[in-house]
Amino acid sequence: MKLNEESLTxxxxxxxxxxxxxxxxxxxxxxxxxxxxxxxxxxxxVSRITVRRAIDELCNExxxxxxxxxxxxxxxxxxxxxxxxxxxxxxxxxxxxxxxxKPGAKVIGIQKLPSRKDEQKFMHLDEGxxxxxxxxxxxxxxxxxxxxxxxxxxxxxxxxxxxxxxxxSLFSLLREKYNIDPSSTKKCTLxxxxxxxxxxxxxxxxxxxxxxxxxxxxxDASGTPLFIGRQYIVGSRYMFNI
Amino acid sequence: MKLNEESLTxxxxxxxxxxxxxxxxxxxxxxxxxxxxxxxxxxxxVSRITVRRAIDELCNExxxxxxxxxxxxxxxxxxxxxxxxxxxxxxxxxxxxxxxxKPGAKVIGIQKLPSRKDEQKFMHLDEGxxxxxxxxxxxxxxxxxxxxxxxxxxxxxxxxxxxxxxxxSLFSLLREKYNIDPSSTKKCTLxxxxxxxxxxxxxxxxxxxxxxxxxxxxxDASGTPLFIGRQYIVGSRYMFNI
Numbered sequence: 215m216k217l218n219e220e221s222l223t224x225x226x227x228x229x230x231x232x233x234x235x236x237x238x239x240x241x242x243x244x245x246x247x248x249x250x251x252x253x254x255x256x257x258x259x260v261s262r263i264t265v266r267r268a269i270d271e272l273c274n275e276x277x278x279x280x281x282x283x284x285x286x287x288x289x290x291x292x293x294x295x296x297x298x299x300x301x302x303x304x305x306x307x308x309x310x311x312x313x314x315x316k317p318g319a320k321v322i323g324i325q326k327l328p329s330r331k332d333e334q335k336f337m338h339l340d341e342g343x344x345x346x347x348x349x350x351x352x353x354x355x356x357x358x359x360x361x362x363x364x365x366x367x368x369x370x371x372x373x374x375x376x377x378x379x380x381x382x383s384l385f386s387l388l389r390e391k392y393n394i395d396p397s398s399t400k401k402c403t404l405x406x407x408x409x410x411x412x413x414x415x416x417x418x419x420x421x422x423x424x425x426x427x428x429x430x431x432x433x434d435a436s437g438t439p440l441f442i443g444r445q446y447i448v449g450s451r452y453m454f455n456i
Numbered sequence: 457m458k459l460n461e462e463s464l465t466x467x468x469x470x471x472x473x474x475x476x477x478x479x480x481x482x483x484x485x486x487x488x489x490x491x492x493x494x495x496x497x498x499x500x501x502v503s504r505i506t507v508r509r510a511i512d513e514l515c516n517e518x519x520x521x522x523x524x525x526x527x528x529x530x531x532x533x534x535x536x537x538x539x540x541x542x543x544x545x546x547x548x549x550x551x552x553x554x555x556x557x558k559p560g561a562k563v564i565g566i567q568k569l570p571s572r573k574d575e576q577k578f579m580h581l582d583e584g585x586x587x588x589x590x591x592x593x594x595x596x597x598x599x600x601x602x603x604x605x606x607x608x609x610x611x612x613x614x615x616x617x618x619x620x621x622x623x624x625s626l627f628s629l630l631r632e633k634y635n636i637d638p639s640s641t642k643k644c645t646l647x648x649x650x651x652x653x654x655x656x657x658x659x660x661x662x663x664x665x666x667x668x669x670x671x672x673x674x675x676d677a678s679g680t681p682l683f684i685g686r687q688y689i690v691g692s693r694y695m696f697n698i
Contacts (some may be wrong), residue, residue: 455644456646
């Protein structure tokens, strides 16, 4: 297993995502003991510090649980409550306008990365295919609200590399210029996580401040997979109306 | 303005709710200075400690903001993102069963209380009419997940006083025995708050742990108002699928 040192996403966060996916896919099951820190450090070729940080964060988020003197175990799965979406996905810009606020967007980075398993599965990619990773901070009236992390099929979306994505509504750009309409989600989950130091800095909040973490598998109206969003949203500045 | 000393809800939390409602109804607007601690203490006939606690919590939740040496002000409104519900509201018990978990419920208290403004408005009550306040802890596989606070029209729902509400699905009871179907919501918001000491004790979490706070105005399919739910949900044990 290999993490990507070139990625905008810090290594410990990549490791967290990898372990979360392993839990979701049932590779690690409830009450399973996960590999020890030295084992993870070796198999991922990262430092013990990186491993410890990933494990600590996953304990905070309720995915893992440490048992004194025994090791780290997979925690009870979170209770998943279903709320079906009826209408079109409301874009961030549309939400801002509906609240009388001015939407803003700032690109943190855009890069070509090797695809990971969950991305391959959703976007029907082969191993070795690439994704385009776009990270932006979205703001309302100048205040950061959402750290947007979108993963696109590189082959189909590399045109975004040549677009001005600052101060732009991604949804509007895709709809108006490319006739691509991210109007639905195949799956969309909402949970609470704590701001890591990287995310805290980008969102102007304190480390550890609670954030909404929304994972959305965007498709068009006919169900064609478009991109995966992993968005961190400042809890004290945001409310969902469901 | 009078808070209720007999209520299961601590005074500072009642005061918090009162101030939130005043903000929602536009009585206090963005950038308004709210009354000082001594003024609030006098007008609500509660101690300074109670007022300070309510204000501190509302600052934590992002509703108010303290300005050094100037006073306490109404903060920017939270950005409200709309997600329309398509299907029936999934009851807690149904969510548990869908996750292969055993639902549980424990009554903390049930009491008749004077109605408040937002309750009067939603349930078409007159000033002086009563509500029935039911507080329960809902659990999955024995672990507390949700602190349920439901407010019913007393006149219509006082039959609940004679029902066994421990280990019972409220939704099933209402549907099967009384032919009342809380299948929709008029309005339902989801935000992040921190566990107060009272809530932390009931939910077996640390004080300050982030919780989902869901406010739901339940109606039947034809839109008849039924009850208001103000539910606190443990973030580390719960995930919404939207």
